[in-house]
Amino acid sequence: MLDLQSPADEIEILPARKLNARVAGVYIAENDDFETRATDALELDFRGIFNDYHAGHTRRSGGREPWYPRGTEMRNERQLSILAADELALAAEGMGLAEIRPEWIGANLVLDGVPHLSMLPSGTMLFFKGGVTLKVDGQNAPCRIAGRRIAERAGMADIEAGALLFPKAARRLRGLIGWVEKPGRIEQGEEVSVRVPEQWIYRA
Incomplete structure (x- = not known):
């Protein structure tokens, strides 16, 4: 008799869930450099943040994409850098420093209220109260x-x-990268609905 059991029956699947967060800081890199400065709000379109160092529909590949020759034009999935203050504090402790400021490593957003922010899975959606996604x-x-x-x-x-120490101290604490699905304005202190998708571990 044909076995109709789905392969998914053998895989643990975690249900989708919602979390609440708050924008604790907004930052922009307006010069030809990744370091950012604090501001009150960010204006975003489908290219990312207006006048930001990482804005663009596409970007050039680098060391993170060894499967392409360096400088290959590709889709820009790195429009924004999203960090958490508690994770920055852990990374700073690992480097023996009093602090690591978000600006130093090019943060665009610092979010409060999400445990283990850097572990949010790909596909997580951030819905900002002002309308940005x-x-x-x-x-x-x-x-x-x-x-x-x-x-x-x-x-x-x-x-x-x-x-050399930072990549070790900040492993899985460096935050997230994301892109604009719905443009608009993000303001300091804004509420955010974090929607974590259904998750599973793929094992062939």
């Missing part, structure tokens, strides 16, 4: 470039050692 692409892997900037801004004695 962002979609999470995935974790933002910590890199030496951001580590070097932290070491410089924090006044570390050994800049290169700090650059």
Whole structure:
């Protein structure tokens, strides 16, 4: 007799859920550099944040995309960097620093109220009360470039050692990258509905 059992019956599936968050900080990189500055609000279209360093429908591939020749034009899924203050504090502790400021590593948003923000899965939707919707692409892997900037801004004695330490100290604490699904304006203090999709682990 034909076995009609679905493969999904053998896989643990976690249901979708909703969380509440708040915008604790908004930041923009208006110059030809990834470091940001604090502001009161962000204006977004389908390219990302107006006049931001990472805005654009497309971007050039880099070290994170070894499957392409460096500089290949590709879709820009890295329009915004989203962080959590508690995770930044853990990363700072791992580097022996008093703090890591969101601006130093190019944050656009700092969110409060979401435990383990960096572990939110790809496909998570962020619905801002003012009307903006962002979609999470995935974790933002910590890199030496951001580590070097932290070491410089924090006044570390050994800049290169700090650059190398950050990827280890901030592993799975570096926050998320995402893109604009519905444009508009995001303001400091705004409420956010976080909708985590159904999840499972794929094992072939």
